[in-house]
Amino acid sequence: MSQFKEPIFDVAQLAHVELLSPKPEESVEFFTRFLGMSVTARSGQSVYLKAYEDTYQNTLKITESNDAGLGHLALRTISPQALERRVEAVKATGLGKGWIDGDIGHGPAYQFTTPDGHNMELLFDVEYYQPKEEEKTRLLNRNVKRPDRGVPVRRLDHINLMTSNPGKNTDFLVDALGFRVREQIKNEGNVLGSWMSVSNLVHEIAFMQEPNQIPGKLHHLCYWYGIPQNLYDIADLLKENDIFIEVPPNKHGISQAFCMYVYEPGGNRIELFGDAGYLITDPTWETVTWEMKDTPGFGDTWIGTAFPDSWWNQGTPVTVPEIVK
Incomplete structure (x- = not known):
């Protein structure tokens, strides 16, 4: 049997994500009208939303910006003590930025970046959404009624980040935050992609x-x-409402999840999961490694149409080299 490091269980989940949008009201309409999400708060240039099975006050923050892209993502720890341990680990990497008092929906948070510069934060104290009278459901294990608009999504699942060095950024999440690498793409030993989680999902961050x-x-x-x-x-x-569908309903090889990809009006790519693929309950799970030559047509799409070049090559914000290419 391979040698496994003692796992770190301090980080519990991906708690929320901030997206930047040059068309914030159109972005908000996309998530509310079509995906059935609810606006829970507004403050300054930001709007806060949740899906109907999200229990926190929000899992999505949309902030007005000149360009689309990631504002930040937040990871919740399992306890205040776990938060302090992970903060010290991040500080030791030199990537820490410092504490903030909090934001709508959560208390104090420690901000930092990945080696690639993606903004992240660690937190523990969260506010749970309190449903309005008309939103209350008789299901005691659900936060609010299923919305009666669009095709409502149920919860936040994961985020995928593009990076100049997937291997270096993967090591950071593993060593400092305790993520486990579930699947990976390599090319002649170089890491081209990693799917990581702190739970039994195949990935919460990729x-x-x-x-x-x-x-x-x-x-x-x-x-x-x-x-x-x-x-x-x-x-x-x-399709009836002229929202661009980049990849129609499909099935991944990596993760085995049913998926599709669309672009919200602000320019960010949104994936929708028809299911989450397989779950990992094996505590000594060994990373599944794909070679890049075997990935197109198998790792990206197992059943369905081939993924376009844009899926492999384009992220937000869109940059000059990307446009020229």
Whole structure:
């Protein structure tokens, strides 16, 4: 049996994500009208939203900006003590930025970056969403009623980040934060992509190679349905309303998840999961490694149409080398 390091269980989950949008109101309309999400707060240039099975006050923050892309992502720890341990580990890497008092929906958070410059934060104290009277459900294990608009997504699932050096950024998440590498793409020993989690999901954060070695970009943010048919329902609705569908309902090889990819009006790629693929309960799971030569047509798409070049090459913000290419 391979030698396994003592796992770090201090980080519990991906808690929320901030997306930047040059068309914030159109972005908000996309998530509310089509994906059935609810606006829970507004402050300054930002709007806060949640899906109907998200229990926190928000899992998505949309902030007005000149360019699309990632504002930041937040990771919640399992305890205040775990938060302090992970903060000290991040400080030791030299990538820490410092504490903030908090934001709508959560308390104090420690801000830092990946080696590639993606903004992240660690937190523990969160505010749980309190439903309005008309939102209350008789299901005691659900936060609010299922919305009666669009094809409602159920919860935040994962985020995929483009990076100039997937291997270096993967090592940072593993060593400083305790992520486990579930699947990986390599080319002659070089890491081109990693799918990582702190739970039994295949991934909560993924890194992909940015072809021009430009750091700090967003590939996509994903929300979860859990039912493959919902992908066909939302695809029908989006096509009728001129929302660009980059990849129609499909199935990944990596993760085995039913998926589709669309662009919200602000320019960010959004993935929608018809299910989450397989779950990992094996505590000594060994990383599944794909060679790049075997990935197109198998790792990206197992059943369905081939993924376009844009899926492999483009993230946000869109940059000059990307446009020229």
